[in-house]
Amino acid sequence: MQKGAEAVHAANPDVLVILSGLNFDKDLSFLRQRPINLTFSGKLVFEIHRYSFTDGKSWETGNPNQVCGQVVNDIMSRGGFLLDQGYPLFVSEFGADQRGTNVNDNRYFNCFLGLAAELDFDWALWTLVGSYYLREGVVGLNEVYGVMDWNWCDIRNSSFLKRISTVQSPFQGPGYNESRSHKLIFHPMTGLCVRRISFFQPLELGPCSESDAWDYTPTKTLTLTGTYFCLQADKSGQPAKLGIMCTNSNSKWQAISDSKMHLSSKLQDGTNLCLDVDSKNVVFTNTCKCLSKDKTCDPASQWFKIIDSTRKQNTTKSFFQSKQIAQFLGNTFSYIL
Template sequence: MVILDNHISVPGWCCSGRDGNGFFGDEYFNPEQWLEGLAKMATLFNNTQNVVGMSLRNELRGHGQDVTTWYKQVYMQEGAERVHAANPHVLTILSGLNFDNDLSFLGSRPVSLTYNGKLVFELHWYKFSDGNAWAYGNPNRVCRNVVNRLKSRALFLLSQGWPLFVSEFGIDETGSNENDNRYSECLFGLMAKLDLDWAVWGLQGSYYLRQGKADVDEPFGVLSFDWSGVRNQTFLQRLQAIQHPLQGTSIYDAAIPKHKKL
């Protein structure tokens, strides 16, 4: 399966709250150009069966972000409508605020679209999404507190019948980062319990060029530096454990109202 992701407007390393790519109206984020681009990409891949979804914009962020603008008809909702009009077959995937860590505003104000049955919300969750929480205290208590915050930020959407896609997570796969290791135990437990769909960041083991430097290693990469094998076999096994549905289709069918199922 392929999901198209509108990442940033200017080529470069992503992301910063001050890079001009973060929110509608920023220096490099022209909403009209963005809408036009979404429609063109949706049209280009119409009837391409393995392209199953389009993520409208990666990690909305920055000093200009606000909920009112997110809901404005010419922004996220209009983006979804443009994609649907150009390609009615793909899922439309919507990001929240604060680097896609916050969808809490949807609890009191649902998205209003002319279609249903193919809207998905996405969440990004890394160790650093929780600040310094994993550096201190009992990991079990930290996990409980973090998951409670996630419930108010995003997980509540599941109880409302909406699909939630963890479209980015990852760890330092060298195994040397203890806080990443603590976070990952909580992450994999929650992913298995809720049977969440996910995408890991990233596959690449290294870069020809990153931020002006050549041959840079990527410790978060699933592949080794030379791309010849797997960097961390244990991590791959953990991914495989949550790769297939754990609850079964009957439980899924009972949990999701028919008018909101994919």
């Protein structure tokens, strides 16, 4: 491996050198005990592959939260740890059956997309092609993992493409210091982020480029950056809301379950609720579902990731927004009095 890296560098000192993992390119854990020693620096990239079938049928036969937690831990122990050492990690192969009927792939992809947004690693999707002249002895084999359809004339699954487009550009890193570091609330199932339309409309999902910037405080409150407004749970089945009384338990949000993607808050009566999203992309709170054991339950609508970003955030201010804030505060204090 080291000889190969030195040979590539000698041939062209201006290119990145990519080193692959072992065992179908999924394992770089040997680097913990045997780090690479090279004559050059600043251009080394490590790569891994990951698919649903890397873990057999676990996604289909197990509880998605528990499997997601196990797979994330495995990825981190086999390669993700290199990010903490300052190396770029390139997931050079991943993908899913784009027909949308493969339960194993669907569950895996929701988990993987959350991890991709959180770690902000580079990736390459398998695959662009829609079909093959000849593969595995089959003429015109249909590639169900392909972005293109069988005829190569159209997109096979436009919603899939929209989801991965969110993580095509880095959320942070060199060249993306467009604003100070802040948080986004990312929803892997849709590839969208939580955003505020106004102070009088429910929070909803929308393009992450149009999301508000959030701060996640040590006391586990999610506040709109530069304001006193925080995310609050109200009642089960009701939209999540913004408020300014941010010391109560219904203003605290904690990542629970093995997947660490359920954002849970506790009401005054002790009821635990989780963020959820409805068919119109309105963000509301509901009973936390599929936390463990049940393999038939799909928690994807309740999976959210609080991720770091230095992308330019939505900071649009207007006279009308100022009036909304004043009216909102007036209504709030009138209610308190």
